[in-house]
Amino acid sequence: MVMPLCGIRAIAKSRGTTHFFAHYRIAECNVDHGGESPQHLAMKTALRDQIDSLDGWHAFLEYPHPSREWIIDVLAESDDKRHRVAFEVQLSSQTPEKYQIRSQRYFNDGVFPVWVIPRPLDNSPIKIPVVVTGFGKSSEVPENPAELMDLNAGADFSTADRLGLFVDSILRRGPRWRFGSPDEQVAAHRREVEREARVREEERRRLEDIEARIEEMNSNSAPPQTAYGAHTVHTEDGPFVWATLTQCWSCEHPMLLWNAQSARPGVQHMSAPPLALKREVGVKRYENHPDVHRVLNDWMRATHADVEKALIKTRRSKTKAAEYSAFVCPECDALIGQMFISCIRVEKWSLVSAPLMKRTRKDTKQPTHPDPRKGKPQKQRPPILAPIVINYEDRPAVPDELQTDRKKTWAELHSPEGVAEARRRFMGTAHPYRGD
Incomplete structure (x- = not known):
């Protein structure tokens, strides 16, 4: 005894007074035996x-695979x-993995699936071939x-905007599915991941x-x-030229490479600018300018350099x-890359x-107080007067009888007159205190 849809072995069971058949092993079944909603039935119909309604086509509802591996909601043949x-009418949620597994079953049997x-x-x-209608279980x-x-109807592989037109287009023109x-x-x-890995590996090796x-x-x-000692050829307004001794990467022939920078006429330099090597030319x-070659030849004659200059060719x-x-080897004409x-x-x-160097720090005299207004006459400031010093030692002394703020002695303060004066000041009266 087997189940009618999936063909899996069935056994009789009972629950109370209800008798029914069930799978002998539910894990072996890949068919959904759940009930269908009214929306699902209406869409299939x-x-x-x-x-x-289309000429040359006919439909089957709940079309099963011979081995019951799958059951199609509506098969168009x-x-x-x-x-x-x-x-396949799928109104309930489903994981992407399940979409992929179920779609692959149809592709394996030569059936194009549309969800x-x-x-x-x-x-x-x-990518999964789907058509979005907005019609759900609710x-x-x-x-x-x-x-x-x-x-x-919204689908990536069809331009039809209605579900009926979409079905007609799929059946008459065929599914234009480019993803496989x-x-x-x-x-x-x-393969793309492996290709990118190979590209990254090749780039790393490069x-x-x-x-x-x-x-x-x-x-x-x-x-x-x-090799030839420190020597710099000085010119009136000539270029700045730096040089290095190297050898050809192909034939190992020694040669001289150089980098040049023009000096603007009339500009007085205190020191040479920093070396700036160009990655692209x-x-x-400027390295091929006659003035640059002239000073290089002068330097080679002055230092008795026996090395050849690299050639510059197009x-x-x-x-x-x-x-x-570019610089090339004078012996084998091999290219010396500017990037290197x-x-x-x-x-x-x-x-x-x-x-x-027409101006140096020693020869340059800086003003003591430079005016920030660059050449404008400085503002005249009033002269600072010397402070007046007053000598208080020569001031005449005031007689004792005229000094009202003179401090009194202890005996004067505790005498009857001193005590009476203190009481009078404390009581706020000008009359002498007449106490005990």
Whole structure:
């Protein structure tokens, strides 16, 4: 004895006076045996009638799989049995995982599933073919189920705005679903994750290789003063030129690289500006200016440097599709990337040319009290007068009989006259106190 829908072994049970059949093992059943709401029944009826009204299509209600693995609410099948679409009315909530599992079963059997739901699903990387109608378990059921075909239909794979038009479009034109089955989407997502991991690994290795080349270039570079001594060519208004000794990364040929910065005419410099290495250069670069080459040649003659200067030639960038001037090896014509040159540390460079320092801190005389108004005449302030000192020692003394604030002695205060005066002052009367 088996259950009629799922085909699982059934056993007879009783509860009081009620007798019924139940699953022998409920865990083996994947079919929902719950009762259907009026809204669910009305939607299935409306879908069936809409499918049957189309030429070349017919509908089945509660269509089961031969093995009872699934049961379709409404199955739309073409008359030639080449195309099948499963309409599943899902008015209650369901987890995304269950949507994926149940949809994959239909895809595996060559049936395209369409879920008719009342509200949009939560965002998920796995796309499920759904049509949102707004008709749920608490919605009012119309007397004529065909009225449900006038509900608004929202689907990502169809432009129809009504449920009836959506059903017609799916059956006549076919489902234009570009995401594939859930398993195909999971596999594609896994491949994308693996591809991104490979890209990150390649980028990490590329950066490590760049860092290694930068470190190698720094280890192979040195300031010219270590080999030829400290010497700077001074010019009237010439450029600032820094140089470094390095070698070709391809043939290890030694050469001289330089960085130049123009000095503005008429500007008096107290010191050389900080070294600023450019990461990107254009077709025209100041390092190739005749004045820069002239001072470099003067420095090489003065220091008897036997190293060759790197050549500057035009190259074309593949990434930017633009030309630029780059240093190349004078021996093998290998490119010396400007990005690697800009990463050479500052202590590997020496100043080989600079304009005359026309003003120094020792020669510059700063005013004692500079006027903040820059050249305007200072405001005249009144002279500060010396304080008048009064000598109180030479003031004439006042006779004792005229000093009214003179302090009296203890004997004078305790004499009868002193006591009487004190009482008179205390009582506030001018008459002498006549007491005991």
